[in-house]
Amino acid sequence: MPRTGLPSGSGTWLDPDIPVTGGGPGYGAVVESLRDLLDGFAAASPDEETVRALADAFAAWSKRLERHRVGERQQVFGRRRDLHGRGQVMAPKFAAEESDERSVKGTVTFGRYFLGGNGAVHGGAIPLLFDEVMGRLSNTAGRSQSRTAFLHTDFRSVTPVGVPLSVRAWFESEEGRKRFIRAEIRDGDTLCAESHGLFLALLPGQP
Numbered sequence: 001m002p003r004t005g006l007p008s009g010s011g012t013w014l015d016p017d018i019p020v021t022g023g024g025p026g027y028g029a030v031v032e033s034l035r036d037l038l039d040g041f042a043a044a045s046p047d048e049e050t051v052r053a054l055a056d057a058f059a060a061w062s063k064r065l066e067r068h069r070v071g072e073r074q075q076v077f078g079r080r081r082d083l084h085g086r087g088q089v090m091a092p093k094f095a096a097e098e099s100d101e102r103s104v105k106g107t108v109t110f111g112r113y114f115l116g117g118n119g120a121v122h123g124g125a126i127p128l129l130f131d132e133v134m135g136r137l138s139n140t141a142g143r144s145q146s147r148t149a150f151l152h153t154d155f156r157s158v159t160p161v162g163v164p165l166s167v168r169a170w171f172e173s174e175e176g177r178k179r180f181i182r183a184e185i186r187d188g189d190t191l192c193a194e195s196h197g198l199f200l201a202l203l204p205g206q207p
């Protein structure tokens with residue numbers, strides 16, 4: 001299966017600790033379709049007939065998927081590290097382009113689904129992206145699993161919807177269990193938002 005996040009062997013972002021191949025080779029395309037659907041639905045003002053057709057189609061798919069329901073350990077959604085955005089739609093899709101043991105760089109485009117208002121990304125979606133990127137960086141390069149203890153975000157200028165933005169995250173320091181990580185989102189040279197967070201390595205037995 002192609003590793004789409006990084007040139008092979010160039011970094012640690014995609015080193016899988018839990019290799020998951022469920023959903024097969026078509027899973028990534030389905031997740032992309034689901035992202036397009038959410039963006040399209042958010043942007044649409046559908047007529048009643050279209051709404052009814054959508055309701056029927058969604059209900060039919062929910063019923064069909066019920067047959068394939070699994071526990072968390074077998075879940076595919078969000079666990080496909082070979083895919084940009086790790087095969088989920090809850091957070092915007094981050095596409096890693098460069099990484100080493102302490103940092104990662106890539107891009108994100110917040111679709112219409114993540115609109116707050118007046119063309120600006122919702123203020124909750126931005127820390128969501130930061131937690132996604134910083135949290136995953138915290139667990140790369142052979143490090144143990146961690147959890148976010150705090151995540152501070154400064155909104156420096158409007159983050160535009162529908163525009164490719166650059167994202168960078170890097171370790172500031174590592175002190176025992178404490179991993180202090182910083183990140184920023186830029187639109188060209190303009191700083192849109194920046195964040196710093198503390199990620200704590202879990203102790204044995206911690207959920």
Ligand SMILES: CCCCCCCC/C=C\CCCCCCCC(=O)SCCNC(=O)CCNC(=O)[C@H](O)C(C)(C)COP(=O)(O)OP(=O)(O)OC[C@H]1O[C@@H](n2cnc3c(N)ncnc32)[C@H](O)[C@@H]1OP(=O)(O)O
Binds near residue numbers: 132133147149202
């Ligand atoms: C994890 C498994 C995941 C598996 C998934 C596999 C597939 C997915 C793949 C890829 C994922 C992609 C990426 C997603 C990433 C998302 C990450 C999240 O969003 S995690 C959810 C949100 N966070 C919580 O729910 C934490 C809730 N809080 C806790 O559980 C505890 O508070 C915890 C574990 C964080 C710390 O508890 P203590 O009891 O172990 O540690 P104490 O003793 O309190 O603190 C240790 C040190 O840290 C400082 N500290 C703790 N909290 C602090 C804070 N808020 N601010 C400042 N310092 C703090 C303390 O003062 C202490 O410092 P002194 O050792 O005394 O110097």
